[in-house]
Amino acid sequence: MLIEEKYKENIPMELREYKQWLWFKKIRKTDSRGKEKTLKIPVSPITLKLDDWNNKENWADFETAVNNIASSGSDGLSFVLSRDDPFLCIDLDTVSDDMREMVVRDFSDTYTEISQSGNGLHIFAKGKIKDNFNNQTAKVEMYQHNRCIAMTGNRVSDSHNNVIDKQNEIDKFMNYLHQKGASESRLRHINRRTIHCLISQ
Numbered sequence: 001m002l003i004e005e006k007y008k009e010n011i012p013m014e015l016r017e018y019k020q021w022l023w024f025k026k027i028r029k030t031d032s033r034g035k036e037k038t039l040k041i042p043v044s045p046i047t048l049k050l051d052d053w054n055n056k057e058n059w060a061d062f063e064t065a066v067n068n069i070a071s072s073g074s075d076g077l078s079f080v081l082s083r084d085d086p087f088l089c090i091d092l093d094t095v096s097d098d099m100r101e102m103v104v105r106d107f108s109d110t111y112t113e114i115s116q117s118g119n120g121l122h123i124f125a126k127g128k129i130k131d132n133f134n135n136q137t138a139k140v141e142m143y144q145h146n147r148c149i150a151m152t153g154n155r156v157s158d159s160h161n162n163v164i165d166k167q168n169e170i171d172k173f174m175n176y177l178h179q180k181g182a183s184e185s186r187l188r189h190i191n192r193r194t195i196h197c198l199i200s201q
Contacts, residue, residue, distance in 0.1 A: 006153035007066050007077055012111045014163040015124065018085055021045070021065035022053055023074035024150045026116075040116065040150040043074050054146060056082070076116075078148040086126045087163060088144035088170070093120035095139045102176075103140075104156075106169045112159035116150050125166035135177055142174075 023043040030036050042053035045060035045068060052058055065077055081087060090107070092100055093115065103123065104112070111124045133142040143149070155161065 003076060003153070004066050004069055007069075007151065010113070010153045010155040010161065011062070011077075011151065012124070012161055012163050015079055015087070015111075016062040018079075019059055019061045020056075020080040020082060020085065021060045021062050022058075022078040022080060022148060023065060023069065023072050024076055024078045024148065025050070025073070026075045038116075040075075040078070040148075042078055042080075042148045043072070045072070048072075053148065054080070056080075056084075077151045077153075079151055081143050081145055081147045081149065083145045086165075087124055088127055088129060088142060089147070089149050090123040090125070090173075091115070091120065091141035091143065091149075092123070093117065093139060099138065099140070103173065106173065107166060108158060109160050110164045110166055111162060112156040113152050114154040114156060116152060121156065122149060122151075124163045125170065126163055127165060127167040127170040129170065129174060133174070133177075138177055140177060142170075 023045055024040040025043050027039045027041055028036055029039060041050050043050055044053060044058035045065045046058050049058075059080055069077065081089060090103065092103060095103075100121070104121070107123045107125060113122050114120070115122050129142055129144055132144065132147065133140075135141070
């Protein structure tokens with residue numbers, strides 16, 4: 001299936017109705033430690049440029065973006081999360097099996113797709129959080145504005161093809177992450193105190 005057809009078949013209508021679409025271009029870079037990383041750079045279908053992607057005047061409607069992918073030289077579509085829409089995206093990549101199972105169970109009735117890496121998930125839902133959230137300990141990210149999400153259209157087979165309000169589940173998940181973070185912080189503090197006591201003896 002062509003990528004355009006996959007997008008048209010699987011991207012929920014709720015997202016398609018918003019004029020918040022860009023393309024993305026994959027660029028591979030090697031960091032100072034020699035590790036290769038793939039960056040997904042936003043490209044405007046309006047200006048055909050990489051810069052100023054967060055200017056809404058440079059965003060396109062879904063049809064314009066998807067119908068011109070082939071001639072653009074880009075690698076796919078990006079959806080821009082903004083304060084003008086009701087959506088957020090939960091980004092799961094190298095999370096534990098228990099974490100993934102919990103999130104997928106609670107959000108199975110809203111649109112979920114496999115991420116660009118092929119190993120992660122992007123879960124779209126309606127709801128609000130105080131601010132963008134990136135927990136490197138739990139390997140969970142959650143975004144609701146000023147963020148481009150590189151889309152694949154590879155919908156998880158048992159997820160629904162719509163985006164629904166999941167505020168209760170979002171609140172539950174955020175509370176779990178905060179409690180988990182607090183517990184790990186206390187554990188680190190106890191471990192540091194124990195080490196200090198051992199050194200002092």
